Amino acid sequence: MSRAGFILDLDRCVGCGACVLACRMEKGWSDETPWRRIVPFNLDRVPGGPTWHFSVACHHCEDPACLRACPSGAYERRADGIVVLDGERCLGCRYCEMACPFGAPVFDERSGIMMKCDFCHERVDNGHSPACIAACPVGALIRLTDEDLEATSPASIPGFIDPAGCRPSLRFREPGGNLREKRLEQLRKVLEQ
Amino acid sequence: MEGDRVIRTVCPRNCYCTCGMLVTVREGRIVSIEGDPLNPATDGGVCLKGLSYVERISSPDRILTPLRRRLDGEGFDQIGWEEALDGITAGLKELRERHGPQAALFYEGSGNHGALSSLAEVFWNQYGGPTRAHGDLCWPAGLEASRLTYGDNLHNHPVLTRESRFILLWGHNPAETNVHQMRLILDARQQGASLAVIDPRSTDTTDAADIHLQPRPGTDGALALGIAAILEAEGLIDRSFLESTAVGVDPYLERARAFTPGRVAEITGVGVDEIRALAIRYGETRPALLIAGFGLQRHHQAGQTMRAVALLPALTGNIGVRGGGWQYANLASHGLRPPPLPPVPDRETRSFPTSRLGAALLELDDPPVRGAWFEKANPVSQHPRTDRVREALSRLDLLVVVDQFLTDTARMAHYVLPAKTLFEEEDLVTAYWHPYLQLRQKVLDPPGEVRPETEIWRDLCGRFGFDTHWFDGDRRELLRAMLPEGEGNLLERMESEPVVLKGTGEVAWSNRTFPTRSGKIEFRSEEAAELWGVDPLPSWEPLDEGSASTAAELWPLQLLTCKTRERIHSQFGNLDWIRGVDRPRRLDINPADARSRGLADGDRAVVWNDRGRVVIEVHLDHGLREGVVHVIEGRCREDDPWLNLLTDDGITDMNHGATFYECLVEVGRV
Known part of the structure; x- marks a missing residue:
């Protein structure tokens, strides 16, 4: 079985928000505890740079900072790579929140414990896609494949860094068209300046 | 889960996609919505609005009982159907007796598509034929x-x-x-x-x-x-x-x-x-x-x-x-036959182009319009010339609005009647992008005191002593009779898949x-x-209110008020799920246009012309053409701007459309 993770095709994602709502529908989180969100880049369309929508949740890292930081052993990385949080064991100390460089774990004031994207592991175990992937109307958010995992790293997007060395299971796919190359070139130039 | 029911239905918003949806019901509640994979055009997808129905249907803001405006004009009282329909019946009867049936306006928008909407005519034809609007605001x-x-x-x-x-x-x-x-x-x-x-x-x-x-x-x-x-x-x-x-x-x-x-x-x-x-x-x-x-x-x-x-x-x-x-x-999916209806009154229908709503209600005479009924519509927010629409509606003796939420229009009503959602009555829904006709299967009973509009019309007919047999019989048989001749058997197929009507090819004009x-x-x-009355050849002339017109000397910027993914006009923006991904209504303006007016990103600016003024936050948009400003349209929250104070109630050269994008403005610091 291939490792759990997301591929985001930045040329396809139009920032529509269906993934966020599907996640909310599936998991019932509130405004204060989003498991998935869209981080826009250059919505003002400053010339020279591309406009992108980063739909992000937990990256289900190979070496998760949350798991390393957790004093109560509440985190587990399953054999398929899904990083799950056991609410029963969570103390609500929020160390994971501080450790995760991507802001994936969120503190739920009501229950006093952390929450996080669990890759819809119940759905996955029943042969379905995570809710966000199933709902994406443009095919921008898809499940990680071994080829993509091997071929690229998230750092192929300039500006995406992995400061804690977690090795996220997130990839940005190279589409068949020529658009992404054009945009990456634009972005490299902007960053060089 | 065990005991879950999955029902195929269809999103009836006025939108290209008209997505087929699979709705999961658990213990009487809708718990999830997915796209229908059997509709090849939408290919198993819905959009964020379709997903948000899970919240929308049980939103605490939903209207669940009839409401009557308090005598002091501030707010509403919840009342029963008897009281509401008695009051409305008395009002409509008085209008007709004193001024004739055209003293009442019947206006139906496109907020919730379905073939059964036409049953409203059972009432209005017998009433004697109200004043109506023709054309539409969109296309x-x-x-x-x-x-x-x-x-x-x-x-x-x-x-x-x-x-x-x-x-x-x-x-x-x-x-x-x-x-x-x-x-x-x-x-x-x-x-x-x-x-x-x-x-x-x-x-x-x-x-x-x-x-x-x-x-x-x-x-x-x-x-x-x-x-x-x-x-x-x-x-x-x-x-x-x-x-x-x-x-x-x-x-x-x-x-x-x-x-x-x-x-x-x-x-x-x-x-x-x-x-x-x-x-x-x-x-x-x-x-x-x-x-x-x-x-x-x-x-x-x-x-x-x-x-x-x-x-x-x-x-x-x-x-x-x-x-x-x-x-x-x-x-291609629009080949439905109208349901059997009582005859249209033998008199000329009085009608005005819909974009002229405010002006028409203020100007029409002999008889003047004294009462109005709006369903599936929110003209106070969505029609041009909000000033005229508001004034016209505030002068009415009787304003009835049927809606799911207290919209800007509903807030002005004397009576607000709770509207069903798409899940609460079976109907047929046509599309205008893909060729499929789809059955909007009923998923749930209406909550609270909510009744489908068809039941409201039947009840009103009864109170007027009109013939109600048009509503009798099995509703599904009525829908079947609306299908083209010989295609009645499509109805059962539509329970599980979208269908195309006969004669619909994959390639148009092949x-x-x-x-x-x-x-x-x-x-x-x-x-x-x-x-x-146009040139028989396609032609082009500069717009009366365009960048090259004399009005542009006073108001040099062209205002566009475009549509957005999070809302359909004034719908959906009230939901928490949508608010989480919604964008603020800001004035997009090219940095050069902003600079020459002393405006910076985040400033409060006033946008004005000879029709109205709106105060709104500035957003510098490097991608927008100079000379053009833009604000996302669709007012459904208190803090959304009243953009249609600025737009004009003109009429297109053909087919009675509206002229929202022929709108010059100037922008300045507050």
Whole structure:
């Protein structure tokens, strides 16, 4: 079985928000505890740079900072790579929140414990896609494949860094068209300046 | 989970996609919604609005009982149906006795599509025929232009977009307003197709484009004629196709030749080289698909503009071709028959163009309109000239609004009646992008005191002593009778899948039979001249309220109020789920236009013209054409701006549309 993770095709994602709502529908989180969100880049369309929508949740890292930081052993990385949080064991100390460089774990004031994207592991175990992937109307958010995992790293997007060395299971796919190359070139130039 | 029920239904919003949906019900509640994989156009997808129904249907803001405005005018009291319908009946009877039936307005919008809506006529025909509105706010000019040109509004099955080699989007932003079409465009692009977009704004759609032209709003007709002239000059016209299928080509080309590249560049503000490059690539690449949105037909010359644009696919021989075509509206699923109704009163219907709602209600006399009934509509937010609409509604003796939420219009009502949602009554829903007719199966009983509109009309008929037998019998049999003759058995199939009506082909016009007057594609249309008093050839003149008009000396900026992915006009923005991904209503303005007015990002600015003024936050948008400002339309939250204080209640040259985008403003510091 291939490792759990997301591929985001930045040329396809139009920032529509269906993934966020599907996640909310599936998991019932509130405004204060989003498991998935869209981080826009250059919505003002400053010339020279591309406009992108980063739909992000937990990256289900190979070496998760949350798991390393957790004093109560509440985190587990399953054999398929899904990083799950056991609410029963969570103390609500929020160390994971501080450790995760991507802001994936969120503190739920009501229950006093952390929450996080669990890759819809119940759905996955029943042969379905995570809710966000199933709902994406443009095919921008898809499940990680071994080829993509091997071929690229998230750092192929300039500006995406992995400061804690977690090795996220997130990839940005190279589409068949020529658009992404054009945009990456634009972005490299902007960053060089 | 065990015990879950999954029911197929369909989203009935006035939207291109008309998604089939699979709804999961657990213990009497809707717990999830997914797209229906059996609809190939939407391909198992819904959008964020479709997903948000899970919240919407049980929103604490939903109206669940009839409401009556308090005598002091502030707020409402919850009342029972008896009291509400007694009061409304007394009011409607008094209007009719004192002034005649036309003293009442019946207005139905498109907020919740379904074939059963027409049962309202059982009441109104027996009432004697109310005052009505005709035309609509959105797309009628383009529909008529398309019909005059090709004889009908049909286009290829959306999935054939994937087979296109060149896609030209004109005044269209499918990334926001037709997201499933965007997927097909991206698929085509991935297989090597080129994408060109004509839009004064930069959008998530233009981000994906190889070519992006940003003409001044209202100059699209000149651009289209200019492109036609370039196609001719470059030998890119498909003469052999036109010879047998079209009439009026030569006079049209003669007209087009007057639109030289230099002149068109001056009119549109787009460079000669850019126009030429687009024309040549469109003409050289086959198959090429031209998709026009509604954006370029929201001004006085809408119909003539759309005729000019609609002819380009014919000129290049892209009609009746897989992967090619002219795509505006596809009414292939619209072959339903009306239900049996009592006869229309034997008198002329009094009617006004819908965009004139406010003015008409203020001006109509003999009899004046003293009462109004609105359903599936929110004119106080969505009609132009909000000032006139508000004044007109505030003068009424009786205002009844049927809605799910307390909209701007409902807040002005004397009586608000709770409306069902799409899940609470079975109905048939047509589409205007894909060819499918779909059954909106009932999922739940209405909550609280909510009744379907059909039940409200039946009850009112009873109170008036009218014949109610039209409502009798099995509702499903009524729907079956509305299907085309011999296709009644489709109904059961529709429980599990979308259907197409007979005679609906995958490729529009593949038989090259065009139901126009001449039986051919009409480059020159005598019918257009007779019906609408326009030039029989497509033509272009500067807009009365455009960038080149004298009014532009006072108000030099063209205001566009475009649609967005998170809402359908004034719907959905009240939901928490939507608010989480919604964007603020800000004034998008090019930094150069902002700088010359001393405005910085985040400033409060006043936007004004001779019709009204609006205060709004400034957002610097580097991708927007200079001379154009933009705010997302659709008012459904208290802090949303009243944009339609600024827009005019004009009427399009054809088919009674509205002129929202013919709107000049000036912007300044507060």
